[in-house]
Amino acid sequence: MFEIVAEPNRRAILNLLVLSQRSVGEIERHLHLPQPAVSKHLRVLRTAGFVEATVDGQRRLYRLKPEPFQQMDAWLEPFRRFWSAHLDALELHLDRMDESPLPTAKPARRIKGGVV
Amino acid sequence: MFEIVAEPNRRAILNLLVLSQRSVGEIERHLHLPQPAVSKHLRVLRTAGFVEATVDGQRRLYRLKPEPFQQMDAWLEPFRRFWSAHLDALELHLDRMDESPLPTAKPARRIKGGVV
DNA sequence: AAGATATATGCCTTGACGGGCATATACCCA
DNA sequence: TGGGTATATGCCCGTCAAGGCATATATCTT
Incomplete structure (x- = not known):
């Protein structure tokens, strides 16, 4: 599964297709790839x-x-658990810095939540 | 980045390390790989x-x-947006089936929410 | 039917990568 | 210091996949 997305041109194709469906020719023009290459990657x-x-016609x-x-x-998923523990540790660290702030500028630190 | 995890033995190593840190010899024994192979994958x-x-010593x-x-x-992330739209469509479909149920057994359908 | 367009496929070459093995390096202990 | 253990590295080989190119196949247009 990962071998498939390991190929840069295939990732480019996927990034194109996530926006909308495309014909082979459209992909070819967007990515400046020779047509046989596009067809081969699409087959993979x-x-x-x-x-x-x-x-759709031809x-x-x-x-x-x-x-x-x-x-x-x-x-x-398992790795997500792992790294979110790391993020929690980082947040805790930052919170402690907030409690005893240094005399430096204090820009907005909280990042909008998400899957992370 | 994806080329790295495309290799099955490397994925196995990562799956081991997500549980706890390990020495080369431990990885070697867990995965039944020759030691040079383990060292090479670890270098990658x-x-x-x-x-x-x-x-830690030797x-x-x-x-x-x-x-x-x-x-x-x-x-x-972009693909997550894409497929969650698909899941929404699926849920809607299932909801409609709930409204006009067939005379079949109706097992629990709602799955606990998550990143998906 | 003929020519043009869109897509797929086959062949060949080349480069990258993993396995296997020997060996180097570093550390420990007696 | 010597021998054993832990890890890294270098070399060779087989495999596999991607690029390039020619060509086949299907469809459209007139």
Whole structure:
């Protein structure tokens, strides 16, 4: 699964497709890649379940499929626990600095919450 | 970054280290890999910033570093938006089925919320 | 049907990477 | 100091995947 996204051009294709579905020619023009390269990468992506295509005349419209991304997210989960512990430690440290502030400028520190 | 975790043995090493720090020999025994292989993979992981090591006598204790995992998580973010839209659609579909249930068993469907 | 466009596929070459093995380096202990 | 243990590194080889190019296939237009 990770071998698939390890290839930079394939990541570029995925980043394109996350915006909207595209034909092979559109991808080709956006990424300045030779057409056979695009088709080959798309085949890899299709075989791995990252994308699917529908026929539209002589074109093929490619779009993302969610499952592999969810699997990658699931794989990250244990590590997410690990690094959020690190972030908690960092926050605690910063909080302590807040309690005994140094005579320096104190810019906004709290970052908007999120998955992190 | 993804090329690093694309290698199965390296993923195994990371999965080990997420539990606790380990020496090379411990990793070697857990994964049944020849020692040079372990050292080589650890070097790749160290160079890429996935792990760091401290010296403990003749041993090196390796542990995870959070940054690359956070970067992978950040890369996933746009796709997370995409697939959660898909999940919303699925939920809506299931909700509609709830409104006009078929005469079949109806197991618990709602999954506990999370990052997804 | 003919030519043009869109996409896919096959072949070849090259480079990167992992495995295996020997060996180097560093540290410990007696 | 010598021998044993822990880890790293260098070398060779096989494999595999991506790039480049030609070409096949399908569809559109006139």
